[in-house]
Amino acid sequence: MRLKLLAFLACAPLATLTQAADVTYRSDIRPLIKAQCVECHGDESPTLADFLQEQERFKKEKLGPRFSSYGELIQLIGWPDSGAFMRRLDDGANSPTKKPGNMYKYLGETDAIRASNLNLVKAWVGEGGWNLNRWEMVGDAAAVSKEQMDKLKLKY
Ligand code: HEC
Numbered sequence: 001m002r003l004k005l006l007a008f009l010a011c012a013p014l015a016t017l018t019q020a021a022d023v024t025y026r027s028d029i030r031p032l033i034k035a036q037c038v039e040c041h042g043d044e045s046p047t048l049a050d051f052l053q054e055q056e057r058f059k060k061e062k063l064g065p066r067f068s069s070y071g072e073l074i075q076l077i078g079w080p081d082s083g084a085f086m087r088r089l090d091d092g093a094n095s096p097t098k099k100p101g102n103m104y105k106y107l108g109e110t111d112a113i114r115a116s117n118l119n120l121v122k123a124w125v126g127e128g129g130w131n132l133n134r135w136e137m138v139g140d141a142a143a144v145s146k147e148q149m150d151k152l153k154l155k156y
């Protein structure tokens with residue numbers, strides 16, 4: 001028993017590293033979204049373009065933009081809605097207001113699950129790719145840079 005625990009502890013840091021390198025849409029992100037997000041972002045939801053045109057109406061209907069495929073999801077990360085996924089899911093650590101995004105709560109039932117799922121989506125998006133910038137500069141907030149875009153991993 002004690003030996004097993006030691007073996008587990010010895011492997012744990014390695015396991016975390018391997019996981020970060022191997023996070024894929026198919027094996028990690030799609031199941032997470034299916035469990036936590038499709039209720040409001042699934043096939044019944046408007047396309048991003050339709051959503052952006054009539055946000056107020058869709059908000060009242062509790063519908064967010066549809067991202068039931070890889071291609072649809074990427075639009076909320078890279079372009080045209082650059083950084084939307086990161087702004088809504090960040091726990092506040094990367095935000096000037098330090099407030100979590102309003103979709104952070106859907107990452108899981110407990111603090112521990114939310115933190116672990118946030119690490120998973122961050123690893124998938126890529127270090128340095130995870131930033132809250134938009135395509136255009138807004139007020140003091142810089143626009144997303146080519147260097148930041150280059151760091152996006154988003155492995156399928
Ligand atoms: C109970 C319904 C519900 C759930 C569950 C939900 N969302 Fe949302 N989401 C919405 C609604 C409604 C909006 C639009 C209103 C707003 O902007 O806050 C939205 C907006 C968003 C946006 C911003 C879209 C844009 O173009 O501005 C993102 C990104 C997002 N959600 C991601 C997620 C993720 C990722 C999950 C799962 C971890 C999730 N949401 C779970 C209802 C939900």
